[in-house]
Amino acid sequence: MQKRQQLWTTLQREWHIWKSGARLGLAVIGLVALLRLTGGLQVLEWLALDTLLRLRPAEPADEHILIVGIDEDDIQAVGRYPIPDGQLAALIETLQAGQPAAIALDLYRDLPQEPGSADLAALFRTMPNLFGIEKVRGAAIAAPADLPDAQVGFSDLSTDLDGKLRRSALGAYNADQSEFRLSLALRLAERFLSERGISVAQGIRDPYAMRFGRAELPRTQPNTGGYRQLQPFEVETMLLFRSGRQPFERVTMRQVLAGQVESERVRDRLVLIGVVSPSVRDTFNSVATVTGVPAIPAGTIAGVEAHAHATSQIIQAALAGRPLLRDWSEPLEYAWLILWGVLGIGLGRFLVRPAAILAGLGLGIVTLLGLCFGLLLAGWWVPLVPALLAFFLNGAGLTAALFYRHQQDLKWQLRDRQYVIDHTFNAIHSGPLQTLSRLLSKTRSGDLPPDQWESMLAHLNRELRTVYDSVRKEILTEDGSLYLSEEQALDLNGPFEEALYEVYAYTLARDFDCFKTLKFCVTTFDPLETTGLTLEHKRELCRFFEESLCNVGKYAVGATQLEVVCKQEDGNNVIRVTDNGRGLESEKPSKSAPGSQDLGGRGTQIAESIAYQLGGKFQRESILPCGTRCELKWNPGKIRFGV
Amino acid sequence: MTRALALDPRTSADKSQKRRSQMTAALALKLERERRREAQMAESSALKKIVVVDDHELVLNSTVEALKQQYADAQITTAQTAASALAQIAQTQPDVAVVDLALPEQAGQTSRPETGLHLLRTLMQQYPTLNIVVQSANAKSLVRLKPAINAHEGGFIIADKSLSLKEMLTKVEWAMQGLVFTPKEMRTGLEIKPEWLEVLRLAFQEGLQDKAIAERMSVAERTVRHYWTQVQDALGVYPDTGKNNRIQTEIRAREEGLID
Numbered sequence: 001m002q003k004r005q006q007l008w009t010t011l012q013r014e015w016h017i018w019k020s021g022a023r024l025g026l027a028v029i030g031l032v033a034l035l036r037l038t039g040g041l042q043v044l045e046w047l048a049l050d051t052l053l054r055l056r057p058a059e060p061a062d063e064h065i066l067i068v069g070i071d072e073d074d075i076q077a078v079g080r081y082p083i084p085d086g087q088l089a090a091l092i093e094t095l096q097a098g099q100p101a102a103i104a105l106d107l108y109r110d111l112p113q114e115p116g117s118a119d120l121a122a123l124f125r126t127m128p129n130l131f132g133i134e135k136v137r138g139a140a141i142a143a144p145a146d147l148p149d150a151q152v153g154f155s156d157l158s159t160d161l162d163g164k165l166r167r168s169a170l171g172a173y174n175a176d177q178s179e180f181r182l183s184l185a186l187r188l189a190e191r192f193l194s195e196r197g198i199s200v201a202q203g204i205r206d207p208y209a210m211r212f213g214r215a216e217l218p219r220t221q222p223n224t225g226g227y228r229q230l231q232p233f234e235v236e237t238m239l240l241f242r243s244g245r246q247p248f249e250r251v252t253m254r255q256v257l258a259g260q261v262e263s264e265r266v267r268d269r270l271v272l273i274g275v276v277s278p279s280v281r282d283t284f285n286s287v288a289t290v291t292g293v294p295a296i297p298a299g300t301i302a303g304v305e306a307h308a309h310a311t312s313q314i315i316q317a318a319l320a321g322r323p324l325l326r327d328w329s330e331p332l333e334y335a336w337l338i339l340w341g342v343l344g345i346g347l348g349r350f351l352v353r354p355a356a357i358l359a360g361l362g363l364g365i366v367t368l369l370g371l372c373f374g375l376l377l378a379g380w381w382v383p384l385v386p387a388l389l390a391f392f393l394n395g396a397g398l399t400a401a402l403f404y405r406h407q408q409d410l411k412w413q414l415r416d417r418q419y420v421i422d423h424t425f426n427a428i429h430s431g432p433l434q435t436l437s438r439l440l441s442k443t444r445s446g447d448l449p450p451d452q453w454e455s456m457l458a459h460l461n462r463e464l465r466t467v468y469d470s471v472r473k474e475i476l477t478e479d480g481s482l483y484l485s486e487e488q489a490l491d492l493n494g495p496f497e498e499a500l501y502e503v504y505a506y507t508l509a510r511d512f513d514c515f516k517t518l519k520f521c522v523t524t525f526d527p528l529e530t531t532g533l534t535l536e537h538k539r540e541l542c543r544f545f546e547e548s549l550c551n552v553g554k555y556a557v558g559a560t561q562l563e564v565v566c567k568q569e570d571g572n573n574v575i576r577v578t579d580n581g582r583g584l585e586s587e588k589p590s591k592s593a594p595g596s597q598d599l600g601g602r603g604t605q606i607a608e609s610i611a612y613q614l615g616g617k618f619q620r621e622s623i624l625p626c627g628t629r630c631e632l633k634w635n636p637g638k639i640r641f642g643v
Numbered sequence: 644m645t646r647a648l649a650l651d652p653r654t655s656a657d658k659s660q661k662r663r664s665q666m667t668a669a670l671a672l673k674l675e676r677e678r679r680r681e682a683q684m685a686e687s688s689a690l691k692k693i694v695v696v697d698d699h700e701l702v703l704n705s706t707v708e709a710l711k712q713q714y715a716d717a718q719i720t721t722a723q724t725a726a727s728a729l730a731q732i733a734q735t736q737p738d739v740a741v742v743d744l745a746l747p748e749q750a751g752q753t754s755r756p757e758t759g760l761h762l763l764r765t766l767m768q769q770y771p772t773l774n775i776v777v778q779s780a781n782a783k784s785l786v787r788l789k790p791a792i793n794a795h796e797g798g799f800i801i802a803d804k805s806l807s808l809k810e811m812l813t814k815v816e817w818a819m820q821g822l823v824f825t826p827k828e829m830r831t832g833l834e835i836k837p838e839w840l841e842v843l844r845l846a847f848q849e850g851l852q853d854k855a856i857a858e859r860m861s862v863a864e865r866t867v868r869h870y871w872t873q874v875q876d877a878l879g880v881y882p883d884t885g886k887n888n889r890i891q892t893e894i895r896a897r898e899e900g901l902i903d
Contacts, residue, residue, distance in 0.1 A: 491787075495764070498787040505786050508831040519900045520833035522840060525790035560900065 025394045029341035032390045033334060036383070038228070043162060044385045045226025050164070052376050052384070053289070058244030062312045064192065064319075066269045067250040067304055068095070069276035069293060074253040081280065085109065086116015087253075091273065092123050092130060094256050098266025102191045104131040104184055106155060106274035106282075106304045110142040121146040131188060136174040136181050137233075153184030157284055157306055158233055165284040165301070167220055168310035170210060171235035180234070185310035186210070188270050189318075192311075198318050210235065215317035218326045225327035225381040238325035240379065241289035241309050242316075248308050250276075250292050270311060274304020323379025333383050340368060340387035344394025348401070361395040420471070426543055426606065427471045432463040434550055438512070482539050492538045497525045500566050500575070503542050504549065512553025514581060519560045526567035529636040533614075540610040541575065541632075547603040548577040548630045556581025556628065572616075572633050580627040607632060614638075691717040691819075692735050696728040696762075697743040697778070698754045706741060709808050710815065724750050725762040732766065732773070739798070739818050740766065744779040756784050763788060767795045774798035774818040780805075782826045792825070793836055796869050800824045821869065823876040830877075833899055839874035840901060842867060847893050847902050 035041050068091065075081050088105065095103055109120065109132060123130060124146040133155040135141035143152040158167045170186045173179065182190075190200050193212050203209030203216045210217045220236040222229055241247070251261050253273075275282050276293040282303040283296055289309065291301040301309075316322035328336070347360045368391060372384040439456050442448040448456075482490040482499070490499050504523070508515060530538070545566075552562060559581030566575050604620070607630075611618035616634025623629050691714050697703040700723070707719055720735055722728040725746045732740055744759035756779075766773060774797045779785060782801055785792075792799050798818040802811055803826060817824060838860070845856045853871075857864040871892070875881070878895040880888060896902050 494787070495791075497790050501790050502787045505789070505831050515832075518832055520835055521831075522837050523834050524837060525793070 024397070025341060025345035028344075028393045028397065029338055029390050032341070032386050032393070033337060035389075036226075036228075036337070036386045041385050041389070042226055042228050045383065046160060046162060046164065046166065048372075048384045049166065049226065049376075049381060050286075052373055053241060053243070055373065056243040056377060059242050059247065060244070061246050061249050062242060062308075062316065064101075064269055064315055065248050065308050065312055066100070066265060066271045067248050067276075067292075067308055068253060068256055068271060068273045069250050069302065069304065070253045070274065071293070072277040072279060072295060075277055075279065077254055082113045083107070083253075084115055085113045085120035088273070089116055089119035089123055091253055091256055092120075092127070094259070095266055095271050095273075096127065096130075098261070098263035099268065100129070100266045100271045101195060101268050102129040102131060102188055102270050103127070104133075104153075104188055104270065104272045104307070106133055106184065106272055106307055108133060108135070108141050109144040110134075120144075124148075124151075129191065131184060131191070133184050134181070136172055138175075140175045151187070152181075153187035154181050155184050155303065155307065156233070157303070158236060159284060163285045165286045165306055166239055167232065167236050168239045168306075168313070169233035169236050170217060172233040183310070184307050185314065188272075188307075188311045189314035192270055192315055193318050196319070208235070212314060212318035214321070215314065215324065217314065217317075218324055223330065226383065226385070238327075238381065239306075239309060240313050240323065240325040241286070242312050243289065245290060246292050247289070248292060248305070248312070270315075272304050272308050272311075274302060274307070276302040276304065323377075325381055326379055327381045328383075337383060337386045337390055340364075341390035341394055344391040344397075347395040357395065361392070364391055364395060424467070424471050427467045428464075429603075430543065430546055430550065431467065432460055434510075434512075434554070435460045435463055437554065441513075482542050490542065492535055492542070496528050496530045496533070496538060496541075497566055499538065499542060500528075500545055501525045503546050504564060507546050507549040507553070510550075510553065512550065514556045514559055514579075515553045517558055517560060517581075518562055521562040521564060523564045524567050525564075528566060528573045529568060532636055537610070537613060540606065540613070544603075544607050544610050544632060545575055545577075547606055548575075551603060551630065552577060552579045552581070552628075558582045559627070569633075571637075572635050574631065574633050576629065576631040578623070578627060578629045582626050692737040693717050693719045693739050693741065693815075694722065694728065694731050694735060694737040695719060695741045696722045696725075696731075696746065697741075698723050698746050699743075702743070705808075706811075709812060710741075713812050713815075724748060724752075725758050728762060729765065732770070737773075739774040739776060739815060741776045741778065741815065742766075744777060744781075744784065756781075760784070760788060764791055767791050770797070771795060772797040774800075774821060776800045776802055776815055776818045778802050778804055782829045785825075786829055789825075789829070792823070793873065796866065798822050798872070801826055801829070817882065820882075822872045822882070823869075824881065825876055833877060833901075835874060835877050835901065839870050839877070842870045843874060843892075843896050843902050846889075847896065 032041075036045075070083060075083070078084070078087055088107070088109075092103055092105070112121070121144070124132065124144050125148075128148075128151070130147070131151045131153055132144045132147045134143035134152050135156055136154045137156045143149075154169070154172065156169055156172065157165055158169050159165050160167075168185060169183050171180060171182050174181050189212065193199070198213040201211045203211045203219075205216060206219055209219045217235075217237045220227070220230065220232045220238060222231065224230065224238070249265065251265070255261050276296060278295050278297070283300040284303060284306050285299060286301050286306075289301060290298070291305060293302055293305070296302055313322065313324060317324050327333070343364060347357050347364065351357045351360050365388065368384065368388055372382055372387075375382050435456065439448075439460070442452075482492055490502055492499055504525075508521070533541075549564075552559065556562075556579040559579040561580045563578040564576070565578075568574070604618075607618040607620075610616075611632055611634065614634035615638040616632060618632050620628065620630045693710055693714070695703060695706050695710070697706065703721055703723065707721060710717065710719055718735070720731050720737070722731045725748050727750075728740075728742065728746070731737075742759065742763065744756045744763075745754040746759045746762060747754045748758050759777075759779075763775065763777065766775060768791075775795075777785065777800070779801060780803070782803065785801060798821040800814045800818040800822065801824060802814045806814070814824065841860060842856055845851045845859055851859065853864050853867045857867045860867065871889075874896075875888060875892055878892060878899065880891045880895055882888065883891075893902075
């Protein structure tokens with residue numbers, strides 16, 4: 001019965017903990033989701049993506065692309081910038097001799113740069129595989145005048161709010177919304193792939209997306225992946241940079257002009273000509289990949305490199321099945337977030353020891369990172385940061401809560417220990433110590449015959465031996481009993497005035513000198529208001545009452561009457577013991593010294609402690625003409641909880 | 644009557660005629676009233692209702708037998724569990740309930756004094772004027788009921804199980820009279836309630852009668868009478884042939900110093 005009740009209490013307590021714990025955990029998940037929805041996690045998700053992208057294993061250089069980077073030395077060799085059209089024409093002609101698939105000139109040539117602009121214009125007109133650039137957004141820059149429209153691609157790159165490049169624009173309306181333009185990367189890829197029999201087609205999953213064979217280019221949407229309220233170009237895709245230190249083969253203009261670039265390195269390749277000199281501001285921030293050009297500062301890549309990446313990812317996807325960067329649908333993303341949040345809660349639920357939870361936390365985080373990384377390698381950009389946040393906050397939060405609980409347990413243990421000590425002293429004090437003090441006073445006054453000596457000592461011996469049992473019973477059983485003596489157990493669960501009466505009956509039957517002169521007792525034991533009284537309160541009230549009566553027995557010399565009142569007065573519970581004895585002033589416990597070690601002091605201590613716990617008042621005073629009144633009064637509505 | 648008839652010739656015919664008829668009517672009324680009262684008393688004694696509660700069938704039967712001999716016309720019902728005792732008492736509203744302390748709650752359960760204690764507590768709460776006789780082998784276990792017994796307004800007798808049948812019947816009779824009897828071992832010295840002290844003071848120091856005492860204390864007269872039985876129990880004054888209870892009480896109270 002008692003076991004079942006204990007189990008029940010345990011279950012109830014656990015339920016409360018988990019109920020609040022899980023509620024908190026769900027709130028954390030909701031908060032993280034809200035944060036993500038409002039864009040609060042956008043920057044963190046970008047950083048996470050960059051980091052994971054950078055961590056990918058290196059890919060070999062793209063065999064289909066060659067970059068001709070005009071570096072600072074080239075510019076020095078030419079002696080001026082912009083590079084004159086004649087130089088460029090020479091460069092293009094040299095390259096064309098190697099039979100490339102296409103040549104892209106990633107330099108604005110809306111205005112001729114003499115000398116030699118006629119040569120370049122002629123090339124523009126005559127070479128069907130020569131592509132040039134324009135700029136369609138912002139301050140628009142026109143394409144070279146002589147270049148056929150089909151060979152013009154825009155070079156605009158869409159950077160994020162943090163200035164970093166993660167996306168690749170494929171198509172966009174020009175500045176006055178009059179014409180739909182295609183990007184340089186798309187033009188090059190289309191040219192390159194159509195030569196291999198793969199032409200551009202409508203998307204299958206997304207009819208507005210572009211598709212080259214099996215490679216459908218996922219369109220970036222306003223809320224793609226970690227993005228919130230993005231305003232992308234009309235057609236855009238995420239940029240899955242080619243990883244590695246040397247994603248593309250690169251040569252300089254000098255090398256080409258000097259004939260140092262063998263025609264095999266050019267044949268059937270896409271050749272992109274662009275400036276890679278830091279002196280020309282054509283660089284983009286990107287920490288997701290590294291530039292192949294030593295002169296360009298870390299964290300940035302040259303514009304021509306960006307175009308190479310954008311082109312390469314399309315070609316490689318179409319030809320080699322290299323993944324393109326996609327995201328999950330929103331429901332799946334949030335399901336993922338909730339899954340990890342719940343796993344975090346689960347940590348605290350299934351693991352109890354803080355160390356185990358920490359280990360679980362670490363394992364969980366590593367698993368999450370590994371999963372996200374693996375998925376990224378397969379081309380999936382999954383929400384890492386929100387999941388990590390929900391998992392960590394829930395896991396670590398619960399860990400912290402457990403640490404707190406552990407500390408609370410420690411506090412309770414200390415309290416319990418203090419309680420045991422107090423209890424033990426109470427038991428000693430109300431039994432053996434009383435006998436001892438009686439023995440002492442009799443010895444002092446000299447009226448103790450030797451035969452009584454022995455019987456009293458034997459009694460004392462017996463009392464001392466029962467202390468252990470009675471304390472153990474009271475503390476361990478918690479069965480609502482108070483042990484007045486070894487054989488006298490009090491039921492504290494019944495009407496409380498009955499328990500008090502039993503204390504009265506038991507105590508008055510004890511062998512105290514001053515009880516012997518009593519002629520009669522006037523008693524009132526009316527029902528008290530006991531709501532709010534714990535078993536412990538009741539136990540201490542009984543102890544207090546016993547102590548008050550004992551004091552009469554010990555100190556109320558010559559008392560003939562005893563008045564005991566336990567009743568309700570004006571809404572207060574009152575326990576009052578009044579005697580008409582002379583009392584012994586010298587031995588009388590002093591009110592002002594609750595810490596003193598004499599017997600009465602201990603009694604006062606009990607009384608004041610219980611009075612404090614009940615939010616009541618304890619008084620002990622002398623009355624006229626003679627006698628002492630001891631009173632404990634408390635308002636049952638004002639009991640302090642959890643003291 | 645004789646006197647009235649003797650007076651008759653000395654009065655005038657008219658007047659005497661009128662008077663006689665008046666007196667005859669009054670007499671008839673008085674006689675009728677007396678007869679009715681007697682009939683009532685006979686009826687009430689005939690309809691004495693007793694409930695006996697004991698878990699042992701043998702004990703139960705012997706108690707019932709003894710009671711039947713004493714109260715030939717009494718309606719005696721029995722119960723063997725606390726639950727059925729409550730039901731019986733609620734149904735029959737008895738003059739007296741004779742209750743054993745060790746009882747099972749339901750049939751088939753073990754008998755425990757706690758159950759009997761709880762039954763007594765409930766009975767005193769629900770029927771504040773019910774007369775109760777408790778049969779117990781150990782009166783000490785009843786000590787904790789003392790506050791409730793003191794508050795109870797009906798007779799309350801604690802009868803030791805070792806009492807002879809005759810003594811037991813006396814105790815039942817006492818209970819019917821609303822008396823209170825608690826054995827010595829239940830007491831620690833002389834213990835009285837403030838109200839009892841007040842009754843003693845008003846009666847023996849101010850010489851008041853019960854009715855006046857009731858008025859002074861703002862309680863019912865029957866409550867005062869019950870205070871008397873309670874203080875008499877405390878002082879050990881019980882009905883005894885040839886002794887006046889009130890005087891005995893005064894003597895004992897003065898001995899104990901309850902009144903000066």
